[in-house]
Amino acid sequence: MSSFEIEGGRFLKGELEPQGAKNEALQVICAVLLTNESVTISNIPDIIDVNSLIDLLGCLGVDIDRHTRHECTFKAENIDLTYLQSADFKKRASSLRGSIMIMGPLLARFGKAYFPKPGGDKIGRRRLDTHFIGFEKLGAKFVFNPDEIFYTVEAQHLKGTYMLLDEASVTGTANIVMAAVLTPGTTTIYNAACEPYVQQLCRMLVSMGAKINGIGSNLLTIEGVSELGGCRHTILPDMIEIGSFIGLAAMTGSEITIKNCRVDQLGIIPFAFSRMGIQMDIINDDIHIPAQDHYEIDSFIDGSVMTIADAPWPGLTPDLLSVFLVVATQAKGSVLIHQKMFESRLFFVDKLIDMGARIILCDPHRASVNGLNRETPLRAQIMSSPDIRAGVALLIAAMSAQGKSVIHNIEQIDRGYQNIDARLNKIGANIRRI
Structure with missing residues (x-):
């Protein structure tokens, strides 16, 4: 079994090309x-x-x-x-x-x-x-x-x-x-x-x-x-990887340009991230995420807490809800993450809670996140990847955390993300495969 050893808290800058879907x-x-x-x-x-x-x-x-x-x-x-x-x-x-x-x-x-x-x-x-x-x-x-x-x-x-x-x-x-x-x-x-x-x-x-x-x-x-x-x-660029890179840029306060995204095929994904307070510039078919010290979650018009929920297309893909949940942990404000389609996909939140995230798992489908607004960084932890999407969400959390984290069972991440460690290391990450 292979593992990732991640030195968190590093600023990333550069270009990433999404893999095929x-x-x-x-x-x-x-x-x-x-x-x-x-x-x-x-x-x-x-x-x-x-x-x-x-x-x-x-x-x-x-x-x-x-x-x-x-x-x-x-x-x-x-x-x-x-x-x-x-x-x-x-x-x-x-x-x-x-x-x-x-x-x-x-x-x-x-x-x-x-x-x-x-x-x-x-x-x-x-x-x-x-x-x-x-x-x-x-x-x-x-x-x-x-x-x-x-x-x-x-x-x-x-x-x-x-x-x-x-x-x-x-x-x-x-x-x-x-x-x-x-x-x-x-x-x-x-x-x-x-x-x-x-x-x-x-x-x-x-x-x-x-x-x-x-x-x-x-x-x-x-x-x-x-x-x-x-x-x-x-094959189209992978919209799940594009969304993961957007979340990574926000969590680490980094400046990343995602190249050749086929923005016309991303549906509401960019809009959903904008509701989390993440700034993006769409330049031709590229998405540029500038470095942000803080990002603030929208509320609904009546002032109630924002809900991010998955739905059949053209709704938000369930494969990105794990990333949205992690992104919310360092945002300003609160959000309810509602995973409607799969009842076990939010069970990785205990690992984020151990890292210092303020999350209440309401039931198998819903998690309430109160963002830390970067006032308290996540803590490094030793974890194990339960599935592909939770695995990359934990990787994003570890890259934002202070200290050295270890993620075991990274074969789960490799099932869906090609050479993710080498690609991120090229723009300033410190991920070691052990």
Whole structure:
């Protein structure tokens, strides 16, 4: 197990380039299974979760030409479906939640798909009903083996249909869309997720020959086609990493410029940080955060305490709530952080309380933060990263704290952030991997 040793309280200055979006990469890489032609994907983040998915596709029979660490050409011409029943597949797939999205393409192209119970972050209930109900609506038969915790979907004939998703699941929407593009007839998906990741997936599928209307909305209409071809696709910058860098600049009082952000795809993220009192200048497609000695949280018009809550897109992504919570600890004022989607994602606040933060965990979904206004810096601590997003939030807290902190289990951070220590050290951080 690796750890980060962080010397906090350092002023950072320089430019950071965001990596490719992890959540988009997991979707579009699964989509290469929909065709036997070559698909080239650029701006792939070099992180554990994405590399594990690429390795899994290689074991499944996909021919992979890795031009660089950030660009690959995939050719899914000779798929070995027997591999899906192997112990190696069960081990690899169960450790990576995003690989659940191979099921839609395999079902559409080969009429069958198998999958073990997926792993991933332990952040609360993350049910898969949306995926399988969608497959059943298209005509597939779903079987669950409780002894092996193994899922099977099979269909001799799929047929387009209308469906109302029980929740606007991003991965559920992606899986169903990928199944529907090769399904005869018209499929209408209402209450679809419309995050930029899903929009990018749909645009990639259209470039492969799919017929999808309503991209960017929660109502998708798909006319099934008989086959898809190859394409080239470029992944967006990772908006979660961009938000993490904004929070880092504020917490450390640093001056950072985030380059090539695709600001048009960030939704309300910049506005939400501005409500925390963080100044930002958007220059073309870059975000410049000037050094600020203090930042003050807004209140509502009636003077009541500000609430920062997650919501389905175009609302605030839940992946950034951990960063907002940490940023609030050194702000002036109070805020209620309301994590609606996952009931275990706020459980890392005990570590921040040990560092001196004034936080009351109201219940599994809500935390009240009374900012210290930099009057008292956070204290260095020895901690362990519970998941990807809490891990980077703790890293930000440690970089603002006085003294030397240690974060264990940083494999969790590496799952979502490529070479984060080396990149931050280049602009003045002191992070040592041990």
